[in-house]
Amino acid sequence: MNSQAAVSVKRIADSTVRRLSAYLRFLEDFEGRGLMTISSEELAKRGGTTSAQVRKDLSFFGSFGKRGLGYSVPELAGRLREILGLGREWKIVIVGAGKIGAALAQYRGFRQRGFSILAAYDNNPEKIGRKLEDIPVRDIDQLERDIEREKPDIAVLTVPAEEAQSVVNRVVSVGVKAILNFAPTQLHAPADVTVKTVNMAMELEGLSFALTNRE
Amino acid sequence: MNSQAAVSVKRIADSTVRRLSAYLRFLEDFEGRGLMTISSEELAKRGGTTSAQVRKDLSFFGSFGKRGLGYSVPELAGRLREILGLGREWKIVIVGAGKIGAALAQYRGFRQRGFSILAAYDNNPEKIGRKLEDIPVRDIDQLERDIEREKPDIAVLTVPAEEAQSVVNRVVSVGVKAILNFAPTQLHAPADVTVKTVNMAMELEGLSFALTNRE
DNA sequence: TTTAACTTGTGAATGAATTCACAAGCCGCT
DNA sequence: AGCGGCTTGTGAATTCATTCACAAGTTAAA
Numbered sequence: 001m002n003s004q005a006a007v008s009v010k011r012i013a014d015s016t017v018r019r020l021s022a023y024l025r026f027l028e029d030f031e032g033r034g035l036m037t038i039s040s041e042e043l044a045k046r047g048g049t050t051s052a053q054v055r056k057d058l059s060f061f062g063s064f065g066k067r068g069l070g071y072s073v074p075e076l077a078g079r080l081r082e083i084l085g086l087g088r089e090w091k092i093v094i095v096g097a098g099k100i101g102a103a104l105a106q107y108r109g110f111r112q113r114g115f116s117i118l119a120a121y122d123n124n125p126e127k128i129g130r131k132l133e134d135i136p137v138r139d140i141d142q143l144e145r146d147i148e149r150e151k152p153d154i155a156v157l158t159v160p161a162e163e164a165q166s167v168v169n170r171v172v173s174v175g176v177k178a179i180l181n182f183a184p185t186q187l188h189a190p191a192d193v194t195v196k197t198v199n200m201a202m203e204l205e206g207l208s209f210a211l212t213n214r215e
Numbered sequence: 216m217n218s219q220a221a222v223s224v225k226r227i228a229d230s231t232v233r234r235l236s237a238y239l240r241f242l243e244d245f246e247g248r249g250l251m252t253i254s255s256e257e258l259a260k261r262g263g264t265t266s267a268q269v270r271k272d273l274s275f276f277g278s279f280g281k282r283g284l285g286y287s288v289p290e291l292a293g294r295l296r297e298i299l300g301l302g303r304e305w306k307i308v309i310v311g312a313g314k315i316g317a318a319l320a321q322y323r324g325f326r327q328r329g330f331s332i333l334a335a336y337d338n339n340p341e342k343i344g345r346k347l348e349d350i351p352v353r354d355i356d357q358l359e360r361d362i363e364r365e366k367p368d369i370a371v372l373t374v375p376a377e378e379a380q381s382v383v384n385r386v387v388s389v390g391v392k393a394i395l396n397f398a399p400t401q402l403h404a405p406a407d408v409t410v411k412t413v414n415m416a417m418e419l420e421g422l423s424f425a426l427t428n429r430e
Numbered sequence: 431t432t433t434a435a436c437t438t439g440t441g442a443a444t445g446a447a448t449t450c451a452c453a454a455g456c457c458g459c460t
Numbered sequence: 461a462g463c464g465g466c467t468t469g470t471g472a473a474t475t476c477a478t479t480c481a482c483a484a485g486t487t488a489a490a
Contacts, residue, residue, distance in 0.1 A: 012428070013477070014421065021420040022401060039437065047401055051437090052479055059439060067438040068486030084420050085427025099321055103314040109399060109416050154422055177429075178422040180415075184324060186237060186262055194425040196418045200395075201324050203411045205236040205299050206229065207369055207393040210409040212300025213227070214392075228447070254467065266467090267449055274469060282468040283456035436486080443480070450473070456466085 016057050020080055022047050023054065027077040039070035090115050091150065095167050096158035097122035097137045100182055104156060105132040118152055143167075147174045154178045161185040168195070231272050235295055237262050238269065242292040254285035305330050306365065310382050311373035312337035312352045315397055319371060320347040333367055358382075362389045369393045376400040383410070 026046045030038055040051040040058075047054075058064055058076075061083050065071045081087055092110065094101050097120045104110075105120055120132055121140040128139045138146065147155075155171040157164055157179060164183035171179065172193055181187055181197040189195050241261045245253055255266040255273075262269070273279055273291075276298050280286045296302055307325065309316050312335045319325075320335055335347055336355040343354045353361065362370075370386040372379055372394060379398035386394065387408055396402055396412040404410050 012424075015477080017421050017424050018417055020424075021417045024420075025399070025416075026401075041437080048403065050479070052481095053477095055437095055439060056478075063439060065438050066486065067484070068436050070437065083424070083427075085423040086420065090419075090423055090426070099318040103318040104415075106314055107415070110419070113416060113419070115419055153426060154419070178426050180418055180422060184240070186241075188263065192429070194422055196421055198413055198415070198418060200319070200322070200413070201240075201328060202233055202236045203395055203413060204305075204325070204328070204330055204369070205239075205301065206232050206411055207395060207409055208300040208305055209227075209232050209235075209298070211305070211368060211393050212298075214407070230447075256467080265449070267451090268447095270467095270469060271448075278469060280468050281456065282454070283466050285467065431490100433488105433490085435488090438483105438485080440482095441480105443478105445478075446476080448473105448475070450471105452470095452472105453468105454470105455468080458463105458465095460461100460463085 010060075012060055016060065017084075019047065019049065019053070019057050020084060023057075024077060024080040024084065024086075027073055027080065030073050031077055035073055037070045038073055038076075040065070043071075086114055088114065090154055091152040092117045092154045092156055093143075093147065093150075093152045093171075094120040094135075094156045094158060095140070095143070095171070096120075096160075097124070097127050097132065098158060101156075101158035102132050104158065104182075105135045115154070118150055119146065143170055144174045147171060147176060152176065154180060157181045157183055159183060225275075227275055231275065232299075234262065234264065234268070234272050235299060238272075239292060239295040239299065239301075242288055242295065245288050246292055250288055252285045253288055253291075255280070258286075301329055303329065305369055306367040307332045307369045307371055308358075308362065308365075308367045308386075309335040309350075309371045309373060310355070310358070310386070311335075311375075312339070312342050312347065313373060316371075316373035317347050319373065319397075320350045330369070333365055334361065358385060359389045362386060362391060367391065369395060372396045372398055374398060 023043055026043060040054040044051040044054045064076050064079050092115050094105055094117060101120055105117060110117060117135050120135055120137045121143050122128060122137055123140045127137045130137050155176045157167055159167055161183045164181060164185050165187055168179060168187050168189055172189055177193050179189065179193065179195045181195060184199050184201045187195050187197065238258055241258060255269040259266045259269045279291050279294050307330050309320055309332060316335055320332060325332060332350050335350055335352045336358050337343060337352055338355045342352045345352050370391045372382055374382055376398045379396060379400050380402055383394060383402050383404055387404055392408050394408065394410045396410060399414050399416045402410050402412065
């Protein structure tokens with residue numbers, strides 16, 4: 001009767017979610033070009049995967065296609081938005097107003113996809129009270145108080161590695177359940193808190209390894 | 216007889232390489248604190264994995280530990296540096312001198328780990344000729360010429376999504392074999408070119424999914 | 431209607447990564 | 461020299477992810 005994203009019966013692999021996110025981007029591109037329908041094969045080619053993979057990924061959540069025809073572009077896009085939880089606005093705080101924090105604060109992609117940045121936090125008195133684009137930089141001492149009042153969904157960490165764990169502890173203590181970490185360090189958090197880490201050093205070392213160990 | 220990083224007989228999984236990179240970071244931390252020896256169990260606890268995983272990861276490259284004792288911290292760190300190809304200097308060019316490109320150009324972590332940034336490239340006349348910290352911003356028209364002369368190992372892409380594929384084609388055409396991509400788009404490159412993509416939108420959507428589908 | 435050309439959705443088969451579990455080796459103590 | 465406590469290295473077992481392969485459904489055209 002209602003069109004809730006299907007219940008996630010079994011745990012969905014991270015790799016699957018990343019691909020869904022990629023499919024949605026392609027669909028939006030196709031949508032923009034007025035295409036009404038698309039096959040798993042075309043979606044696969046665009047995303048560097050296989051059509052079976054595309055169909056399997058979608059099958060975890062329901063069956064959205066028409067045999068012989070493919071998928072309705074707008075419908076599938078809508079379903080993916082539902083599945084990924086993009087139907088609503090997510091509130092973000094950025095902790096750390098250094099170079100990377102500032103670059104993120106100005107990144108257009110966030111707003112476009114329904115992520116709205118409430119504020120950035122720093123401990124540098126020079127920065128506190130100023131604005132990044134139109135995002136206020138606040139004193140990190142207010143962090144817990146503000147989080148309890150404004151209830152952001154996601155904390156983005158762009159503090160030095162040494163401070164990252166302590167910031168995790170602080171935001172977790174006031175109820176934040178999702179963290180995007182840019183500090184090059186392993187973080188520990190309770191099981192009900194999702195942490196994703198973007199680690200440039202690690203990516204570069206992956207490239208270094210690939211360049212070194214080629215046959 | 217000689218201590219080359221062991222030949223990579225079978226293909227090593229990406230996840231393994233990422234963990235090796237993490238282990239190295241922990242070892243450097245332990246090294247700094249004067250610890251001489253460490254067990255797979257301690258390494259695992261620090262990295263949020265299991266001791267069997269740590270031992271298996273290392274076993275692909277040789278056997279570096281002493282039964283009953285563990286691993287020599289400095290020796291294992293050295294071996295990991297070898298394996299990851301960090302014994303030498305890697306030369307990088309950044310393509311795109313926007314906010315993110317600029318933040319990366321100033322990121323200390325690169326130099327610390329032996330990655331040296333030769334130059335950044337942009338098509339904006341306002342930026343060309345200036346410097347980011349001490350890194351020159353050059354005209355993107357010179358890209359191929361400069362690459363052929365200076366032979367960078369890695370190209371870091373911080374251009375808009377629409378331009379990313381064309382930059383890939385250009386750098387690949389003059390011999391670049393490793394690309395770190397920050398544009399939120401799927402890139403296609405020949406099999407002998409390694410491409411790693413850091414996609415913030417995708418990470419955020421992963422968090423959105425996790426927040427939405429919790430039981 | 432029937433047929434031909436497509437394409438989905440999904441069990442079953444395969445392949446890949448992780449975990450188990452234990453023999454083998456090392457150290458220090460007696 | 462022998463014993464007890466530890467810890468590695470690794471085949472075997474298990475779990476997880478991807479690919480195969482095909483029945484079933486859809487469309488369009490004759």
